Amino acid sequence: xxTIDLDYSTLxxxxxxxxxxxxxxxxxxxxxxxxxLHRAQxxxxxxxxxxxxxxxxxxKIGAARVNGVVSFYSFFxxxxxxxxxxxxxxxxxxxxxxxxxxxxxxxxxxxxxxxxVTEDGLFSVKDVRCIGACGLAPVVTVGEKVxxxxxxxxxxxxxxxxxxxxxxx
Amino acid sequence: xxxxVKDTLQYRxxxxxxxxxxxxxxxxxxxxxxxxxxxxxxxxxxxxxVINIVKESHLRGRGGGxxxxxxxxxxxxxxxxxxxxIICNADEGDPGAFMDRSIxxxxxxxxxxxxxxxxxxxxxxxxxxxxxxxxxxxxxRLETAIKQAKSYGFLGxxxxxxxxxxxxxxxxxxxxxxxxxxxxxxxxxxxLRGEPTKKPPFPSVSGFRQKPTNVNNVETFANIPAIIxxxxxxxxxxGTDHSKGTKVFALAGKINNVGLVEVPMGTTLRDIIYExxxxxxxxxxxKAVQTGGPSGGVITEENLxxxxxxxSIRNIGSMMGSGGMIVLDEDDDMVEISKFFLDxxxxxxxxxxxxxxxxxxxxxxxxxxxTNMEGSPEDLDLLEELAQNVKDSSLCGLGQSAPNPIxxxxxxxxxxxxxxxxxxxxxxxxxxxxxxxGCTKCSRVCPVDCITxxxxxxxxxxxxxxxxxxxxxxxxxxxxxxxx
Numbered sequence: 001x002x003t004i005d006l007d008y009s010t011l012x013x014x015x016x017x018x019x020x021x022x023x024x025x026x027x028x029x030x031x032x033x034x035x036x037l038h039r040a041q042x043x044x045x046x047x048x049x050x051x052x053x054x055x056x057x058x059x060k061i062g063a064a065r066v067n068g069v070v071s072f073y074s075f076f077x078x079x080x081x082x083x084x085x086x087x088x089x090x091x092x093x094x095x096x097x098x099x100x101x102x103x104x105x106x107x108x109x110x111x112x113x114x115x116x117v118t119e120d121g122l123f124s125v126k127d128v129r130c131i132g133a134c135g136l137a138p139v140v141t142v143g144e145k146v147x148x149x150x151x152x153x154x155x156x157x158x159x160x161x162x163x164x165x166x167x168x169x
Numbered sequence: 170x171x172x173x174v175k176d177t178l179q180y181r182x183x184x185x186x187x188x189x190x191x192x193x194x195x196x197x198x199x200x201x202x203x204x205x206x207x208x209x210x211x212x213x214x215x216x217x218x219v220i221n222i223v224k225e226s227h228l229r230g231r232g233g234g235x236x237x238x239x240x241x242x243x244x245x246x247x248x249x250x251x252x253x254x255i256i257c258n259a260d261e262g263d264p265g266a267f268m269d270r271s272i273x274x275x276x277x278x279x280x281x282x283x284x285x286x287x288x289x290x291x292x293x294x295x296x297x298x299x300x301x302x303x304x305x306x307x308x309x310r311l312e313t314a315i316k317q318a319k320s321y322g323f324l325g326x327x328x329x330x331x332x333x334x335x336x337x338x339x340x341x342x343x344x345x346x347x348x349x350x351x352x353x354x355x356x357x358x359x360x361l362r363g364e365p366t367k368k369p370p371f372p373s374v375s376g377f378r379q380k381p382t383n384v385n386n387v388e389t390f391a392n393i394p395a396i397i398x399x400x401x402x403x404x405x406x407x408g409t410d411h412s413k414g415t416k417v418f419a420l421a422g423k424i425n426n427v428g429l430v431e432v433p434m435g436t437t438l439r440d441i442i443y444e445x446x447x448x449x450x451x452x453x454x455x456k457a458v459q460t461g462g463p464s465g466g467v468i469t470e471e472n473l474x475x476x477x478x479x480x481s482i483r484n485i486g487s488m489m490g491s492g493g494m495i496v497l498d499e500d501d502d503m504v505e506i507s508k509f510f511l512d513x514x515x516x517x518x519x520x521x522x523x524x525x526x527x528x529x530x531x532x533x534x535x536x537x538x539x540t541n542m543e544g545s546p547e548d549l550d551l552l553e554e555l556a557q558n559v560k561d562s563s564l565c566g567l568g569q570s571a572p573n574p575i576x577x578x579x580x581x582x583x584x585x586x587x588x589x590x591x592x593x594x595x596x597x598x599x600x601x602x603x604x605x606x607g608c609t610k611c612s613r614v615c616p617v618d619c620i621t622x623x624x625x626x627x628x629x630x631x632x633x634x635x636x637x638x639x640x641x642x643x644x645x646x647x648x649x650x651x652x653x
Contacts, residue, residue, distance in 0.1 A: 030360060031358075031360045032360055033360030033361075034341060034342075034343050035340070035341060038302065038343065069361065069362055072363065072519070073342075073344050073363070074345065075302050075303075075343035075344035076343060091265045092264040092265035092459065092510075093265040093427070093495055095509055096422050096423065096495060096501060096506075097423075128303070129303065129344060129346070130262075130263070130264035130267075130303075132261065132303070133267070135421070135427040135428055137427070144305075
């Protein structure tokens with residue numbers, strides 16, 4: 001059985017203070033759980049169990065409810081993502097224009113499964129719901145950067161680019 | 170980036186300001202009669218009068234359901250309560266649809282203005298925009314717009330010196346398709362899992378915080394200021410008998426002009442695809458257009474001349490949905506398309522009710538079995554029976570409509586399903602003996618060297634080694650390669 005780490009004393013105190021201040025500023029804190037979790041994910045990069053537990057304690061609600069919400073919404077990550085998350089849009093427009101091939105190429109090259117992180121911690125690859133950029137289909141994003149009309153070759157270039165850190169973003 | 174193309178067939182109401190004004194400057198919006206509808210409403214109309222104008226315009230919900238907006242407002246208005254709420258559903262989750270994103274990014278004030286008017290009409294003093302976290306620019310623009318509207322006194326206390334007060338707040342979603350369903354959306358707004366609840370009670374009676382709540386979609390709201398200013402007669406003159414006004418469609422897929430189009434109700438798909446959309450990429454053969462996203466179906470060549478409105482599109486086996494329109498060509502495999510949508514719905518099913526949670530999963534598995542060439546003819550019967558059951562017994566719209574992509578494609582393209590079920594579907598390329606001229610181009614491009622033949626002799630593909638890459642198909646100058 002895996003042990004669940006609920007000890008939030010090991011977390012960065014300034015980030016926790018930021019989160020507490022945010023919660024204190026809310027008019028209806030409990031109702032704003034999703035907003036609190038967005039904030040937490042922005043601060044920590046993902047929402048591990050101990051952060052969820054901290055949120056539950058601060059909002060004075062059950063940890064199970066927090067976990068229920070975190071695990072329900074696909075936007076929230078419970079696992080630490082790679083330094084660069086490569087997202088392949090799987091909207092219908094991207095799909096019919098070959099997004100699946102681009103995704104497979106990325107996974108093949110990085111030798112990981114969807115949602116996993118490479119051993120060096122550099123990349124994770126996921127498919128995302130339509131990002132509404134159907135005019136650029138198929139679309140791949142890395143952080144805020146959008147790559148339109150993506151091809152299998154472009155997928156390899158993207159990996160090389162970030163691996164070499166040429167772009168620096 | 171998103172182009173609105175060729176304007177002879179188009180008529181812009183919801184998109185009237187998109188691309189024309191600076192969405193980050195409220196003065197730009199005011200310059201095009203922005204907030205004038207609000208001023209007229211507060212100074213001259215009673216709430217009842219506003220509802221009557223919207224009712225008489227026959228505006229129907231643009232999120233897909235097509236419920237008359239004026240009646241929805243009236244139902245919420247007649248409830249007695251100390252507090253009521255207006256919610257804008259901006260959780261545009263249909264893959265391949267981006268109308269709402271474009272409106273929020275290009276003309277956020279029109280939605281804000283409409284929400285204030287709706288608040289006045291139903292007696293609400295607080296509104297929420299529930300927006301997808303996947304739309305950062307739209308969130309940004311809306312936040313800016315709300316701030317500006319507050320500083321100009323359009324939001325806040327005693328708007329235009331009336332005794333009406335209204336405030337607006339943004340609420341973020343977190344990636345759950347089911348939250349487009351209004352009861353699920355309301356749960357999500359309250360910081361809960363976005364699971365739908367049984368109707369009745371409808372949100373108009375008991376919604377957000379158990380108070381009467383009116384939920385409308387972005388595009389629906391964007392129509393309101395124009396209707397108030399120009400009147401219901403003007404709006405009634407556009408469209409068909411039962412569907413008035415315009416509809417915005419997001420045209421994407423194998424089409425030359427990808428982008429948004431806004432056309433009067435009653436425009437034919439042929440006009441949308443060929444006149445506005447510029448036809449199919451590489452002049453390939455049109456196969457079908459998929460409308461209504463994961464809840465909709467496909468429309469084929471024979472129905473391209475049907476004037477499109479809420480009723481007619483249902484009669485030809487699809488649905489309006491929020492307005493996504495994905496054009497498919499001869500290369501698209503309809504069983505794979507169904508599988509794509511079922512993969513989506515089984516993943517997005519919230520899990521609350523059994524028919525949807527388990528049913529969509531089993532439907533997906535049958536499709537997977539078929540496309541893996543492991544299916545049987547019995548699978549087709551099972552597929553249809555189960556699809557009907559899921560449709561009939563699911564709790565909310567997601568499950569009730571999830572089987573539509575299967576039912577619609579199996580009706581129109583049964584032979585494609587049968588090719589999988591009877592395992593007669595070709596998985597490799599082949600060469601037509603009668604057409605091959607022996608030019609050797611195919612054998613030279615084949616990456617696995619599985620094409621043999623002498624110069625000027627008929628070539629042959631060794632099917633055991635073919636990886637179905639399609640290189641030979643593209644290289645052949647005489648169309649002698651047969652696709653799988």
